[in-house]
Amino acid sequence: MRFFTFFLSGLLLGAVVWMSVIYTLIGTPGDSSIGLHETFSIKKDILTETPSPRIIFVGGSGVLMGVGADIINELVGVPTVNFGIWAGFDLVYQMHNIKEFLRDGDVVVFSFEYTNYDYPTRMSEGTRQYVMQRDESYFLEQPVMEQLNQIFTLGPEGFYKILAAALVPNVEVERAYPIEKINEFGDQTVNRVDKPDALKQRIIKNRGPDNFSHKVDNMDRGLTALADQIEVLRDKKEVKFLATYPNTIYFKEYEDGHLNQFEDKFEDFFEKKDIPVLGAARDFMYPKKYFYDTAYHLNNLGVEKRSKALAELLLKDGDIQKMRKYWKNRSS
Template identity: 25%
Template sequence: MIHLIIVISFFALFIIVALLYYFFYQAKGIVRINRLLTLKEAYANQIQGKKRLIVGGSDVLYSFDTAFLNEKGGLPHVNFGLNVGLGMQFILDTAMKNAKSGDEIVFCFAYSLYYRPNLDIFAYEYYRMYNRHKLKRFSLKKQVYYLLANLRLNVKFVEKKFDISECGAYQNIAFSDLDPSKNKPLRFPEHFEETAAIRALHRFVRMAKRRNIDVKLTYPSTLGFDTYEHSNYLADLKAYLESNFTVIGSPNDYFVPLSEIANSVYHVNQIGQKRRTEQFLQEIKERESL
């Protein structure tokens, strides 16, 4: 009997904690994402005329110095790098919300965005905190799963401090501190297939065309490994994207050495950022001269 009471009490306590978390807890990582998003949207909204949005996960935050690009003239640039854990659909929704007729969008997606869930773990947490009616996008099973998963992640979260430009890019990433446990190749699916995320991208491009918004894709800067040369997934993804979208570059163009990596295989330091930004500027100039 005592054992049963203990079990029931524990279960009741768990339910209370879960409900308190659901309705009141402000996850620091999501607050930070929202703060970044607010800054980027404010900058984008004050631009008069056409602009170019560079959109993706946190790799975009690190890779593209939009302040440098803006100094070079031409279209104003906004860095809409957020977090890969939001999923493809959240990132697409953000891009469409902030683009107007005549704008250009360059998507630079981390490879996992193509095959991970279309709305991922941090999208759930963002909606829980800021837009609960969108939680209906998740099944009840997924909501429970992501609630518990986020609870665990939030216990471990440590916020990193970075300088950020008014146009949304990280600056002064003057370190190279990749944990040895992270110094390993990305794991790709055995075979490429059209996922819900890729279908969402197709829908986005069709909608953008109707709204007179130009869309291009490019590939992320990431630490290079020899195994990538033999990756069937990367080869198939490249072929698929080039057959269906306007694409800048190829995966091999953006593999970087360890000396250009900050704290993740997807996060370049200021050396890698300078090289990628200058490379991007040259790629855009070459396309505009055609």
């Protein structure tokens, strides 16, 4: 009995110490989040400097490395910004971060990875580190139980990185994707090659299909979370929303009917919200030859193909045509 008491006391003490250290270090910038911080900073600067009315694409790395805002800008004739960051930033956080930059007349096109609809508020460990190190206000705005959940699911490695940020600052870290490759429209262009190297091709070759049965069963939570965020943004500005599907690899297993169920729920939801959907899921499912290093990152051929398809769909929208006319008159 004494051993059991000591054991529980030790666990409690450890939890208190863990929690106390993290709360003390909240807001301490760390090198483990430097890549995301740099990318985010560039994106925010681009949004601040790009005039409105404009088209803004929001999503994870499937937008960052799958949509060519430069191509759409040229084809549609409307200023276009790629605000894609990373799918590890959950759906709610991605929508939250666009809020302060919206202006009346903007058109927001969101294209979230399918995983975001499964787990709309589940942050990856890297994102939790980012929020704790770089976005103290957002972290502290969350309910206490959500704060504690993020702290205790951080994991030993995440705890160590946050601690190390305070003890050993300014450690040089390797960026997964160089910020120097982000163009003036917010596109990450490191993937703009016709043929990726052998390692990246092997990663794509070994990639298997997603489980759309699971996604259909769990997507309601994502749609509900998205609906809440849309209402918040609509209260702030006169903004038009458009939805579209993410780019991903096509597999014949997707013909089992579950993808159709996902599309039905997706389109029914946005129809009720009076939000047009651009295209169908299969419109943006491509063979593996179009991908760079993940099932959501396109190579040069894929970016061009998807961007041209999106431009054609955008040009069918009446409000986009009005924006196009506005900018044509401005330039004449």
